[in-house]
Structures are given as C-alpha cells and as structure tokens.
Amino acid sequence: MTYKPKSEFLRVMQDRGFLSDCTDMEGLDDALMNGIVPAYIGFDATAKSLHVGSLIQIMMLRWLQKTGHQPLVLMGGGTSKVGDPSFRSDERSLLDDTQIAENIAGIKQVFANYVTFGDGPSDARMLNNADWLDGLNYLTFLRDVGRHFSVNRMLSFESVKSRMDREQSLSFLEFNYMILQAYDFMEINRQFGCLLQLGGSDQWGNIVNGIDLSRRMSKATVFGLTSPLLTTADGKKMGKSQDGAVWLNADMRSPYEFWQFWRNTLDADVTRFLKLYTELPIVECERLGALQGSDINEAKIILANEVTTLAHGATAASTAAATAVEVFEKGGVGDDLPTITLAAADIGENGISIVQLYVKSGLAPSGKEAKRTIASGGAKMDDVVVTDAGTMVSAEAIAKTVKLSAGKKRHALVKLAD
Numbered sequence: 001m002t003y004k005p006k007s008e009f010l011r012v013m014q015d016r017g018f019l020s021d022c023t024d025m026e027g028l029d030d031a032l033m034n035g036i037v038p039a040y041i042g043f044d045a046t047a048k049s050l051h052v053g054s055l056i057q058i059m060m061l062r063w064l065q066k067t068g069h070q071p072l073v074l075m076g077g078g079t080s081k082v083g084d085p086s087f088r089s090d091e092r093s094l095l096d097d098t099q100i101a102e103n104i105a106g107i108k109q110v111f112a113n114y115v116t117f118g119d120g121p122s123d124a125r126m127l128n129n130a131d132w133l134d135g136l137n138y139l140t141f142l143r144d145v146g147r148h149f150s151v152n153r154m155l156s157f158e159s160v161k162s163r164m165d166r167e168q169s170l171s172f173l174e175f176n177y178m179i180l181q182a183y184d185f186m187e188i189n190r191q192f193g194c195l196l197q198l199g200g201s202d203q204w205g206n207i208v209n210g211i212d213l214s215r216r217m218s219k220a221t222v223f224g225l226t227s228p229l230l231t232t233a234d235g236k237k238m239g240k241s242q243d244g245a246v247w248l249n250a251d252m253r254s255p256y257e258f259w260q261f262w263r264n265t266l267d268a269d270v271t272r273f274l275k276l277y278t279e280l281p282i283v284e285c286e287r288l289g290a291l292q293g294s295d296i297n298e299a300k301i302i303l304a305n306e307v308t309t310l311a312h313g314a315t316a317a318s319t320a321a322a323t324a325v326e327v328f329e330k331g332g333v334g335d336d337l338p339t340i341t342l343a344a345a346d347i348g349e350n351g352i353s354i355v356q357l358y359v360k361s362g363l364a365p366s367g368k369e370a371k372r373t374i375a376s377g378g379a380k381m382d383d384v385v386v387t388d389a390g391t392m393v394s395a396e397a398i399a400k401t402v403k404l405s406a407g408k409k410r411h412a413l414v415k416l417a418d
Contacts, residue, residue, distance in 0.1 A: 007032035009067040013225070015282055016275040018060055020201045020228040023211060028223040031195055032069065036121050039064055039196035040072035040188055042129070042181065045080040046095065048106030049249035052261070053238050056227050056276055058248075060198050061124070062114045071115050071124040072194055074184065075104050078133030082177050104128070110248045113311055125192070132187050133180060141183075148216050149179055149209070157205035178206050185210025189220050201226040230276075233268035244365075248311055254338050255312040259320035262304035264409055270299050278306035337403075338362065339413040344395055347416075351392035354381065361404055361412035373406050380405040 003025050005011050009032050013019040022028060031037050041057045043050060050058070061071040080100045095103070108126065111117075115124040154175070185207070188194040197207050207224035214220040230238040246261045247253040265273055271289025274280055280288075280302075288299035301321065308317035323337060340361050346352065355370045358379065364370035371389045373379045379386040381393070382403050393402060399416040 003029075005029045007067070009037075009064055009069060012063050012067060013060070016063075017272060018056065018063075018227050018276065020226045021204060021224075022226075023208065023224040027221070028196065028225065031223070036069055037064075037196055038070040038072055038192055038194045039198055040074045040127070040185075040194050041198045042074040042076055042079070042184060043107060044076035045100045045103035045107060047247075048103050049247040049252045050107055050110055051248060052246040053230075055248065056230060056238075057198060057200065058110070058114050059277060060227060061111075064198075065115050065122060065124060068122055070122050072188065072192060073111055073115070073124060073126045074188065075107065075126060075128045077101075077104060077128040077130030079129055079177060079180050079184070082180065100130075106249055106252075110311075113313075127188065127192070129180075129184050129187075132191075133183070145183055145213070145217070146179065148213055149182075154178060178209055181206045182209035182213045185222065186214040186218055186220070189214050189222055190218060194222070196223045196225060198225050198227070201229050233266045250312055250316070255308060255316035256320040256323050257338055258311060259304045259308045259317060260324065260409065262307050263300050263324065265300050265303060267296050270296060270303060274299070274303055274306075278303065278310075280306065337411050337413050339415060341415045341417050342398060343417045347393075347395045347398065351394040352398075353389075354379070354386055354391040354393055355389055357393060357402070357404060357414055358406065361414060363404055363406040363410055363412055378407045 002014075005014060005025065007029050010019075010025070010029055028037075039061075041061060043054065043057075061073065065071050077100055080095055080103070111124070111126070117124045117126065157178070181203075185194070185197050197210060199207055204224070204226050207226065211222050211224055214222045232238060245253075246258065248258075250258075262273070262277075271285055274285035274288060275282060278285070288302060291299050305317045305321055308320055338361070342352070342360070346360075354374070355364075355367050358364040358370035358373065359367055364373055370379070374386050374389045377385060377387075381391075383405070393414075395416060398414055402414040403411060404414060405411045
C-alpha cells in the first residue's frame, strides 16, 4: 500500500511525480510536520548555466519553500575540482578556480527566479562546499572520515559498476567524489541544521553514504529523497535538443528557443511535464494532457508559457509566444528569433555560403549536417526552399536581414553589423 504523507511537501512530491525513493518516508514526514526542515541539493559548477535536466531538482527546492521549509542551494566549488563520475563514460575535464568561480556566477542567475533568498527561517541560502573542503588536511580526513567507508561497498554502487563493466578507467580522484559528497551532507547538517538531501535517483548511493556518515560521526538523524531520472517518451535524455543542451540562462539559450523547446513536447509527455515543471493544479494538468488531436497543442502552448514564465519572466514568455505566432501562423519574422550579427569582413566580396550561415546561426552543428538539411529539402532562406548547397548570400541581402529555417520548427535571423 502506498504511504499517504501528512506533510504538504511530501504530498506534492508524491502527487506530482517527483518522488522516486526516500530513505525513511515516515520519519521525514514527521520532521516536516514538526517544524521548518532545511534541505539541500548540490550542483557542481561544470558549466556557466544549468540546463533543463536540472530543472526537476530546482522545482523540488521551489516546492520545498512554497510549503514552508528552507531550500539550501549547494554550489560545488570544491567538488567541481574533482567531478562527479556518476554514470559517465569518461573522466570530466578538470577546472581551475577561475573557471569554477565564473560558472558559479552564471548559475546563481538561475535560482533567483525560483526561490526567495534572505535571512528568514524559510528563506533560501546559497552555500559553497569549497568553504569547508578547500581547507581539509588530507591525513586527518583519511583518519577521521575515510575509515568509515568500505571500498567493497563503494565498488557495488551502480555509478561505479557501470564504468568498470565497460572497462573504462575510474581515477582515484573521481573515486573520492562520493566520500566528499557524503562529507558535505554531514557538514551542512552540522553548520546549518540540514535534515534532508534531495537529488536525482543516480545520487542514491552518495546520499545514503552521507546519511551513514552523519549517523556515525555526528549521531545525527538525516534523510534522503530522490526524484526519477527523466527521459522523454521517445527515450531521449531530458535537457537535450537537436542543437544541444537547453540551458536555463538567457544568454546561453534565448527565451524564444527555450519556449519553443517546451512547445515541441511530445504528446505523451504533456501531462507529466505539466505536473513537474508548472504549478498548475493537478486536475488541470490532467485535463490538458488528455486533449486529443490538434487540441493538444493548446496544452503545449500553456506548458511553454508556464515554464518560460518561471525561468525568464512573464514578459519573455508572452514575447516568445507572440514570435511563434508571427513565424508559424503568419509566416513572418519575429523579433524574438535567435539572431546572429555578421561583420562585412565575415562575408567577403563574393558573399558567404549558405552552409556557413547555417553553422554560424546554430541551425546546424557542422557543414556536413547543413548540407544534409539542404539535400533533404528542410532548409529555407526567407521561406524559400534552398536547393543548392553552393548558394552564396551577399552582404546586401544580409543587410536587409535574412531568415533561415531548418525544418518547420527551428529558425534564426542573420543581420549585418552597423
């Protein structure tokens, strides 16, 4: 029989599809009912933005605060120097302090749109594990912390086994990551009273390690809760699109492109995504997801509007929606389309090839892919099909603004610099 939680937070997690596993559902439920529970999720600073694949965890922190508890956003300023090996086929590139600081600055921009920071009991706080990891003495750490970890048990974790089964090297540096993450949980509990770690189901082993370490070294009772690892209905990894990662920062993925990603959601994913990524009532999510035929497009537009409003604001969402109408329904050029600006020197006396324009605009990852799009009839310039990959586009044409299309859903503008 499914456990029926008393606390609002766990009810939301269960009813909206956030819940995969919990280390002690009844114990956590009691803690949530007895006062404000601080909870954290860790985000390693491996890029200047988080992408849609992290949005389920961000929404968990948002719901945590909306139900009266305290979100702690942990930036991995220390662990980013190691890199999480979980379910990766190779070792992450090592980052220096400057790169990590730049990435953290970029990621900070995301969270202000989802949680409220401040000094109140349920206000969010942003932490950095470099504050306690950078100063660790290695021998002391081995003696006091390392002795609580069984290598045999660590080798049994799926994230490690998957690497070893493929006979791919797992460095000692990466192997230490799970110990550092466990230490994070214990330290955040000590310093900030944190009782709960949230994360994706791939982090289950790391979370359990932190619970065990906190119990052994601090005699603390803490909890772990994981969300499912999402794939789209066609089996693709959530957060990826045809032209790369769907970043949450506007300077890495325009609000229009972000909006369009959600508008292109598969029919089978609409109900699930409405529950996870919007705050619409569950009954409304189910009504919209049950629409059939062309009516399901109404639900997809609502999904795109709601998610984009949370990530980029209501103005950006409405502008993106208006651009979509202009481009798709009226065949026009929307002001919010992704735009690249070329200097005259980039074009040359004889113009620039259409293949280069597709690559520069981001509509094709390579010249080979651009040529394939043209050969298949999916390339258009100013709504006219491009049939010759050798087509040259003049500076005069670009000065008037050129609209490029790859298929029916992806568009970009090319302009000439003043």
